[in-house]
Amino acid sequence: SPRDNRECSEFDPEEPHFLSYPYLANHCVAALFKDTAEVIPLAATGQLFGSPIFEYDNDKQQPKERRHILVWFDSHPETVSKGAEAYYSLLNLLCCRSKIIYAYNQSRRCHEAARNISSQLEQKVEELVQPPEETLEDLEQWLRFIPQKAFQYAKYLRDMEDHSTAITTNMLNYTSMLEKIQTLSLPDDNLAFFQNFLDHNCKQWQKQIEVDLYYLKPSQHLFDQMSSTIRGIIEVKQTESDRNLQKTLQDKEAADKKREKQLESVIAGVGTGLTISGISSQVASNPSKEISPAACQQPNLPFYFACSLVDMFFHIAIAIPVGILVWLWQKR
Template sequence: MNQTPTAWKVQNPSLTLYAFQLRQDISKSKQQVMDNANQLWEQCVALGEQRNIQILKSLKTELRCYTYNLKDSQYYYNPTNEDQEATAEEKPYLDDWLELVRKDPQSNKARQLRFHSESDKNSLRLMGEIYPLRIHDTYALDLTLRYRETVDIAQLSQLNPAEQIQASLGQTLLLFAKPVNIEESAYQDLANHCVAALVKETAEHLQPSKTGQLFGSPIFEYDNHKQKPRERRHILVWFDSHPDTLSKSVEAYHSLLNLLCCRSKILYAYDQSRQCNQSARELSSQLEQKSEELIQPPEETLEDLEEWLKLIPHMAFPYAKYFRDIEDHRTAITTNIQNYTSRLEKIQALSLPNDNLAWLQNFLDYTCQQWQNQIQIDLNYLTPGQNLFEQMTATIRGIIEVKQAESDRNLEKTLQANEAAAQKREKKLEVVITLVGTGLAVSGISSQVAPHPTEKIPSVSKEANLPSYFGYSFLDILFHILIGVIIAIPMGIIVWWWRTPSKSDR
């Protein structure tokens, strides 16, 4: 019997949130965890407070990564305690897998915590399980909320915890339900309405990207294709329409969980590579601008060039780090593609003859391939930049050496000119001293030999009535000075000629 979408119902709906939080960075050791590594568990506690789910409110008491402090009676995040509490059977697998819920050592059951709430006004009783794990360097959360009753699809919104939990690597919502009296041809439309009920505010941006069949039942994939993991919406709607679907899903549980974890890590690594590429290109653009200024420079001083020389390493080191990080993210993508492929092969081994897993394979064949190509293009673009930093440094060093040599030559010329000027002044001074000294000496000798030479000139001695100074007449003094000048001038000429270097000596 056909029904309108508003009257559609599903039986035993369960909504599982697979959330993945990066525990440690690839560049850090196992003992050094991310600053926000425990964010996933803190958000679960906050969800328990909001929905009054006691097992979630007291989650820290159940997790191995929290220890109790007697001083203030509080539980604190202590990631090193995870390995310390591992059992002998778990220790060989610590690098791959560890269940985080404490349990009775004699129990072989999975470390899940089950919870339920009282029936609401619609007589619906919320039930669920939480299964916290550590997978390699990542915290993984399986949080399932379900109804055991048949419900209208509008009531599915009460199951969605994704608004309260936002994991750093991303997350996937998997709705598993049995359609009630709905024809198979309407399953796509039913899936659309289920998604609209789960995420009302963003439903118009979520269109079915792929469809397939898993373990005999149809499955629909929705994705908003946002690049940032925290903004990405990835929803799977899986309708239980085959008797083997449930049992097969239990067998494939860990493979599917690991596959979704690898998918999230691939998305995260690509997003990180894009951020590194953007930052590196900004540095490259700054370097290009500097290189253009260097090609056609104004009159840069040595101080300006030395400042450039100090600035370039501050740009080169982050650039090299971004380049290295992009290569690390490419390696992470490659590694997780291999792990994704391995898990997909295990799921395929459990699949039924008419199953269609192309929606899982296409992520590898198209999305991952495209991203790997893009990262290679980014690396090819950025590689010359590393050489440009080295060339820029060498060029500036060369310019500094040329300018320094030119400055040294100019300084040497200035010193030589100053020295020549000093020698010229010294020569002039020597000539003056020689002239004055010779004149005074000759005048002195002349005054001793002939104290009164004018007395021997009768016409002068009789007619002149001139003043006398210290026993000498004015004419006597003038006579002796004149004799000194006459003798000093040739002597000065001789000294000047002797002090002047010849052309061959220059």
């Protein structure tokens, strides 16, 4: 079709730029991503088994977004045969490279998570420098929270060390595979970009993890110190709370005793008054007859009730002063 003819004409061997391998390599990479707007930049060039090789890398941090492409041409009689002989070494080398990149990416995630926990801890330390206003419940909640965070923090640091070990192990394997490839290489081969990955990227990443651990590890001691500090604050607050509770109970007990004593005084006064009233009623059962004999002898109901009321008030009048005196004596 006319369209196919136009596409083929773009790579016409008669055109001068067809002899430019970088130009052709760029078109190969563009063809791989022709349906996307992503542009993979050229990272390095070299020569493997007599033929030019081009490395493209977008240097994305996320492994899923990372694009690493090698465009290798066949322009030498020994390229195919030596490539077949070094196939597994080259494949393992690229696998080690991917594992190193993945391990470093995971170490970044652990570092970020550990930094978040460390920031929370430092913020709480700043709060504890000032006089704490938290209640016992708040402090006890923090005391439960700190061991959990300390465990997570230690796990992230351990994982970072594991990722550093994984990088070191895969660097050794990468070096071994590269040496096998180099034993098969031709005198004019240039594998510097393979070696640069070891000398620059890997060593820089290892150093970065080492520095991160250097800054993060001292914070582990803060967890223990903070737990001890909070326990001390809880003990002080608990002592104050117990003291206040004891004082409240003592005040309540004193008030109860006072009310009980007042009640006893009232009961004693009333009881004494009733006793005196009973004695007086036995000694002088009808004092109204002594006061007004003629009135009490009247044979009608009103005079009878009047005399009875006089007798009752007489005995009460004797009992009240005695009861009051007893009540006052009990209050002393």
